Amino acid sequence: MEKELGISKGLNLINRSTFAMLGSNGEEGYPNIKAMYRMENNGINEIWFSTNTSSKRVCQLLNNPKACVYFADLENFEGLMLVGKIEVLQDDKSRKRLWRDGCEKYYPLGVKDPDYSVLRFTAHKGNYYHGLENVDFKL
Numbered sequence: 001m002e003k004e005l006g007i008s009k010g011l012n013l014i015n016r017s018t019f020a021m022l023g024s025n026g027e028e029g030y031p032n033i034k035a036m037y038r039m040e041n042n043g044i045n046e047i048w049f050s051t052n053t054s055s056k057r058v059c060q061l062l063n064n065p066k067a068c069v070y071f072a073d074l075e076n077f078e079g080l081m082l083v084g085k086i087e088v089l090q091d092d093k094s095r096k097r098l099w100r101d102g103c104e105k106y107y108p109l110g111v112k113d114p115d116y117s118v119l120r121f122t123a124h125k126g127n128y129y130h131g132l133e134n135v136d137f138k139l
Contacts, residue, residue: 006128006135010080011044013071013128020047021070022121024060024086032060036119038071039098044082044126045139049119050098052106053090058117061086069121078130082123094118 014020019035026032034057040048047069051057061067065085072079089095092111098118099111107113128135 003135003137006137007044007126007139009078009130010071010082010126010128013073013078013080014038014041014044014047017071017073020049021072022049022057022119023068023070024057025064025066026056026060032057039100045123047082047121047123048098049121050103051117051119053088053115053117058088058119061088061119067121069123076130080126080128082121082126084121084123084125086119086121089118089120090114090116094120 022036023033036049067086069082095111107116125138
């Protein structure tokens, strides 16, 4: 499978996925995995999430922005791993971009709640898997 086909199929998987697994580096360098709701994506290169500023995840990402994101279609045994870096954002534009009805349940002070952070993941490389084929690619 060609790189372009792997990227195209990987993007298709992202677009139909509600959740992704986010891997960050925890205490003593051990990996930590957490399911995250995929808020938005800009192609395959940029994935957006939101989370609580007070979470362990934000602390980990501020200490080490290296991360990976994994999307899976369990019925078709299809997966996409992206490796890159995450920025923790609290600017008004980023917060408003991801604010949805119902967010006040988690951030009662609204879009300017200090406990509301946006995560922007930027992928540098990836691996798409399906049908016993692996495709590594750089972005």
